Amino acid sequence: MHPLLNKKGFVIDIDGVIGRGESPIKKGIEGVKKLRELGKKVIFVSNNSTRSRRIMMGRFQRFGLDVDEDELLMATYATARFIAKEKRSAKVFTTGEPGLVEELELAGHKIVEYDEAEYLVVGSNRGINFDLMTKALRACLSGIRYLATNPDRIFPAEDGPVPGTGMIIGALYWMTGRKPDVVVGKPSKIIMEEALEILGLSAEDVVVVGDQIDVDIKAGKAIGAETLLVLTGVTTRENINSMISRFGEKPDYVLDSLSDLFD
Amino acid sequence: MHPLLNKKGFVIDIDGVIGRGESPIKKGIEGVKKLRELGKKVIFVSNNSTRSRRIMMGRFQRFGLDVDEDELLMATYATARFIAKEKRSAKVFTTGEPGLVEELELAGHKIVEYDEAEYLVVGSNRGINFDLMTKALRACLSGIRYLATNPDRIFPAEDGPVPGTGMIIGALYWMTGRKPDVVVGKPSKIIMEEALEILGLSAEDVVVVGDQIDVDIKAGKAIGAETLLVLTGVTTRENINSMISRFGEKPDYVLDSLSDLFD
DSSP: OOGGGGOSEEEEOSBTTTEETTEEOHHHHHHHHHHHHTTOEEEEEEOOSSOOHHHHHHHHHHTTOOOOGGGEEEHHHHHHHHHHHHOTTOEEEEOOOHHHHHHHHHTTOEEOOTTTOSEEEEOOOTTOBHHHHHHHHHHHHHTOEEEESOOOOEEEETTEEEEOTHHHHHHHHHHHSOOOSEEOSTTSHHHHHHHHHHHTOOGGGEEEEESOIIIIIHHHHHTTOEEEEETTSSOOTTTHHHHHHHHTOOOSEEESSGGGGGO | OOGGGGOSEEEEOSBTTTEETTEEOHHHHHHHHHHHHTTOEEEEEEOOSSOOHHHHHHHHHHTTOOOOGGGEEEHHHHHHHHHHHHOTTOEEEEOOOHHHHHHHHHTTOEEOOGGGOSEEEEOOOTTOBHHHHHHHHHHHHHTOEEEESOOOOEEEETTEEEEOTHHHHHHHHHHHSOOOSEEOSTTSHHHHHHHHHHHTOOGGGEEEEESOIIIIIHHHHHTTOEEEEETTSSOOTTTHHHHHHHHTOOOSEEESSGGGGGO
């Protein structure tokens, strides 16, 4: 039996482990089903900054995997939770998409204009425009608390690279000299600590699973958890050594896929 | 007589010297008219990256000042000229507005899609969107020659700060690690060298006039010309000393306005 099967909880990345966009990764989904048969606790943690849990549940259903809402922790929801711990019903201006707005509102926050806001929340938006960037710039200059859902600079879409949340972070930094006060998504430990809190487990009881050394493995290390790299995403047998030396982090375990835990 | 009136040519900034947006600065316009009476050569040099000379001529007419096309050198036209010296009929992908496209096409260049381009030209665009940023990102990643019309990070619009061309430069830098190969606008000496070329004068024969120490005065110093700071724009009697120490440049002359050359 694989030694990681002694862990009580599995903190699992979505993209590159369970699916690629709308396409399921069979061996990832199989792995999750087997973990559940063993009674393991599972939480899916993703830097996705445009989708609410409700939207993401639809994707999991299309993958043939039923998940509860409390098994999903996207950067959208994690950001809304994080703010709620600092301030109940915070006034928030966000650059984000409806999925982020949905999670902020569900957490009790109020979406307001930039000049009334207590928080600037930067998340990616495929509807970004000059007006929205102007408002974000002014919010940033006003000095209010500034959070980013996730730090990803480029997202590898099916037809090529597209800007991630980092596009807005970089633009604001260049214009104002300000970086986010808090970045919630991986490799930040903020989203990982929220995952532990939701699972009700401590870091030594979980394994963090992902396909990216600089994102998932680094986040796992940040909370002191053991880490499992799977090769169903951006890291491959060919590039793994260069990835390890480039990012200076080494996963505790490497497997071809999540279901290989059971081989 | 003011010693600068011995110069043959005047390289004059527009915003903060001649006008503020659509509002004329009377003492600036008076000054230009008197320079012309003395037979001085004049060229207006601006970092404006959204307007063609044709568009800007309309503004000067509304200011009550007739200008020839060859007295106008905006960053739009300067960029088009600069590329033409490197390559005739270059294939250009640009983030810019119709004013920039107009100047690129007048200079003989061809506007193409990002994946056919030889040049990426970044200029501000009030119609910026996710699709345009995606294309700029991909052009940038492809390694093609990358020019920016001007480096301005924030533009002080009438209702508050708005993003300048620097917003796109910063976003691309954050995402790709690339900065422009060439920045054309002030304080770059590229646009100033084009001004000298159009005037047919050398640096010692001109004075560079502007309201911003970090932009106009720095650009004048970059070509070794004498510089005149006027206090009709962002620099004032109150902030001039802090501006000088902040930017590490001192103008050769300071006057309340351009027409004070004649007092």
